[in-house]
Amino acid sequence: MNEFQLIKHFFESEQESSLSESVVLGIGDDCALLQMPVGKQLAVSVDTLVADVHFPKEAPANLIAERALRTNLSDLAAMGAEPLWFTLALTLPQADEIWLREFSRGLFACAREFNIQLVGGDTTSGPLSVTIQVMGLIENKSAMRRDAANVDDFILVTNTLGDGAVALDVLQKKILVSEADQIYLQERFYRPKPRLMEAKLIREFTNAALDISDGLVADLQHICERSDLGATIFVEDIPLSPALKHLQDQQQAYRYALTGGDDYELCFTVSPENMPQIAMLIAEKKLSATVIGKMHLGSGVQCELKGEEFSLIQPGYQHFS
Amino acid sequence: MNEFQLIKHFFESEQESSLSESVVLGIGDDCALLQMPVGKQLAVSVDTLVADVHFPKEAPANLIAERALRTNLSDLAAMGAEPLWFTLALTLPQADEIWLREFSRGLFACAREFNIQLVGGDTTSGPLSVTIQVMGLIENKSAMRRDAANVDDFILVTNTLGDGAVALDVLQKKILVSEADQIYLQERFYRPKPRLMEAKLIREFTNAALDISDGLVADLQHICERSDLGATIFVEDIPLSPALKHLQDQQQAYRYALTGGDDYELCFTVSPENMPQIAMLIAEKKLSATVIGKMHLGSGVQCELKGEEFSLIQPGYQHFS
Numbered sequence: 121m122n123e124f125q126l127i128k129h130f131f132e133s134e135q136e137s138s139l140s141e142s143v144v145l146g147i148g149d150d151c152a153l154l155q156m157p158v159g160k161q162l163a164v165s166v167d168t169l170v171a172d173v174h175f176p177k178e179a180p181a182n183l184i185a186e187r188a189l190r191t192n193l194s195d196l197a198a199m200g201a202e203p204l205w206f207t208l209a210l211t212l213p214q215a216d217e218i219w220l221r222e223f224s225r226g227l228f229a230c231a232r233e234f235n236i237q238l239v240g241g242d243t244t245s246g247p248l249s250v251t252i253q254v255m256g257l258i259e260n261k262s263a264m265r266r267d268a269a270n271v272d273d274f275i276l277v278t279n280t281l282g283d284g285a286v287a288l289d290v291l292q293k294k295i296l297v298s299e300a301d302q303i304y305l306q307e308r309f310y311r312p313k314p315r316l317m318e319a320k321l322i323r324e325f326t327n328a329a330l331d332i333s334d335g336l337v338a339d340l341q342h343i344c345e346r347s348d349l350g351a352t353i354f355v356e357d358i359p360l361s362p363a364l365k366h367l368q369d370q371q372q373a374y375r376y377a378l379t380g381g382d383d384y385e386l387c388f389t390v391s392p393e394n395m396p397q398i399a400m401l402i403a404e405k406k407l408s409a410t411v412i413g414k415m416h417l418g419s420g421v422q423c424e425l426k427g428e429e430f431s432l433i434q435p436g437y438q439h440f441s
Numbered sequence: 442m443n444e445f446q447l448i449k450h451f452f453e454s455e456q457e458s459s460l461s462e463s464v465v466l467g468i469g470d471d472c473a474l475l476q477m478p479v480g481k482q483l484a485v486s487v488d489t490l491v492a493d494v495h496f497p498k499e500a501p502a503n504l505i506a507e508r509a510l511r512t513n514l515s516d517l518a519a520m521g522a523e524p525l526w527f528t529l530a531l532t533l534p535q536a537d538e539i540w541l542r543e544f545s546r547g548l549f550a551c552a553r554e555f556n557i558q559l560v561g562g563d564t565t566s567g568p569l570s571v572t573i574q575v576m577g578l579i580e581n582k583s584a585m586r587r588d589a590a591n592v593d594d595f596i597l598v599t600n601t602l603g604d605g606a607v608a609l610d611v612l613q614k615k616i617l618v619s620e621a622d623q624i625y626l627q628e629r630f631y632r633p634k635p636r637l638m639e640a641k642l643i644r645e646f647t648n649a650a651l652d653i654s655d656g657l658v659a660d661l662q663h664i665c666e667r668s669d670l671g672a673t674i675f676v677e678d679i680p681l682s683p684a685l686k687h688l689q690d691q692q693q694a695y696r697y698a699l700t701g702g703d704d705y706e707l708c709f710t711v712s713p714e715n716m717p718q719i720a721m722l723i724a725e726k727k728l729s730a731t732v733i734g735k736m737h738l739g740s741g742v743q744c745e746l747k748g749e750e751f752s753l754i755q756p757g758y759q760h761f762s
Contacts, residue, residue: 170567246491
């Protein structure tokens with residue numbers, strides 16, 4: 121099969137069968153044509169995953185696809201936007217039919233789960249990497265932005281932190297965990313859950329928000345800078361999964377949670393007035409979230425463990441450091 | 442500088458100074474937020490350029506940026522859409538400040554020229570590649586689509602064909618040309634002109650259109666398939682630049698024009714009723730375009746040189762063949 125037939129076979133045919141009305145023209149022309157509704161803004165985000173940087177080259181193709189789409193969907197969740205369309209730029213060393221079949225299987229399974237449609241793409245030959253751009257819609261003026269935190273806001277995170285970073289160290293055989301924990305961590309790494317439902321629940325009660333991809337401290341720093349405030353994290357309040365609690369060194373577990381990337385949980389800030397609504401969502405088990413700190417005047421992120429300064433060896437995941 | 446500072450320094454600062462009203466939120470949050478006007482459709486296209494596949498690794502960084510943005514803009518031109526926003530996913534072996542400065546210089550010079558704004562991006566570490574997604578707007582139902590050719594339509598192309606493919610062979614030292622021709626071809630390769638003005642002129646008189654990126658025959662084949670028709674190209678009518686006319690083997694020059702990629706000229710079809718308007722645009726020198734063939738019943742693309750079948754060694758540029 122040549123390039124055109126490959127793309128057609130694995131991406132176009134699947135896509136054509138499920139196009140919604142918003143897609144005037146999908147894959148196969150120079151551009152996709154998308155119909156925009158009135159009164160909404162378009163939210164756009166792009167992310168690249170590179171083999172042996174963001175995932176092991178030999179990882180199962182369906183999981184690479186899932187991870188690429190899920191991490192991008194997480195950016196839509198971070199703004200509170202509803203997923204609608206995505207494009208895929210796939211660079212591959214060779215056109216391996218089995219690999220492509222598995223990749224597209226993972227991709228479309230995930231796309232169906234989150235109700236997002238592939239509308240365009242490009243396939244090129246080269247070192248394996250996956251670039252996905254997601255597009256979603258959000259009501260005018262209702263996006264959760266990084267620059268909207270206020271003094272005295274509570275800082276919350278969804279679910280548990282640190283799993284993604286530990287998973288990467290386990291995948292790279294840097295640390296050993298039990299088989300059960302390994303299965304749990306691998307699932308967290310390859311199939312992170314974009315917190316779209318959670319975003320919908322918290323949106324009207326939340327000031328600032330983002331998704332944690334570079335590590336809690338590094339990402340919270342963005343909220344601080346953009347909102348011109350400081351933040352203090354109460355380290356002992358950070359929610360950890362059983363897999364992280366099983367690590368021998370609990371301080372190290374907290375460091376994974378504070379500085380490790382790849383969590384894709386939401387970090388968001390809530391004013392004292394709105395905290396009761398959020399607390400009710402948590403009490404009713406509609407939302408899994410934990411207060412882990414406070415916004416205040418100043419700048420930068422401080423970490424305290426039971427009132428004492430908590431030192432971080434490395435302040436976040438950085439691609440070029 | 443770490444990753445965040447790098448991105449901020451070279452992309453964010455430049456971008457913030459020139460944001461239009463349509464950009465509610467640009468680089469620096471989880472998503473860009475874009476305000477859509479009423480009554481228009483969003484046109485979206487994505488393309489990846491990989492080092493040593495689409496350009497030499499050691500090519501000047503500003504030219505890599507220009508080529509990446511221009512080839513993407515060409516896809517908007519092919520639909521007749523007006524450029525508005527783009528995202529950039531840049532993968533780099535290391536954070537080389539000089540390289541990044543040159544790259545961003547080329548990128549923003551080109552962005553200003555074509556009035557398109559960078560609204561988001563991702564920078565990752567890995568083998569050099571550039572993925573750009575362009576977004577533009579077009580009035581409802583006025584896009585030029587590949588599936589809209591009719592029987593008896595004239596087939597036209599803008600300007601001259603084959604320069605991109607010859608340029609690539611010259612860059613790779615497969616053939617030798619004069620210094621003047623080399624300068625001309627290099628400019629054509631790195632700074633292809635997205636035919637946005639031409640698209641605006643022809644849109645209302647044109648049935649089907651696309652931009653020639655994989656070679657005239659391969660791309661015209663897409664129009665044939667999608668429109669369920671056949672096409673005949675009159676090879677002797679294909680417009681060639683002086684650089685191509687200087688090649689010793691004129692049949693080979695025509696083969697470059699027929700099967701070589703990277704032209705980024707428009708190929709479009711016009712009904713006999715609308716040909717007078719197009720002919721007037723050509724006569725008035727507002728449009729540089731040439732009739733090179735006809736659409737007809739059947740399937741596939743035939744090439745005739747003075748009434749005889751013209752054989753092509755290779756039916757188009759394919760990444761995975």
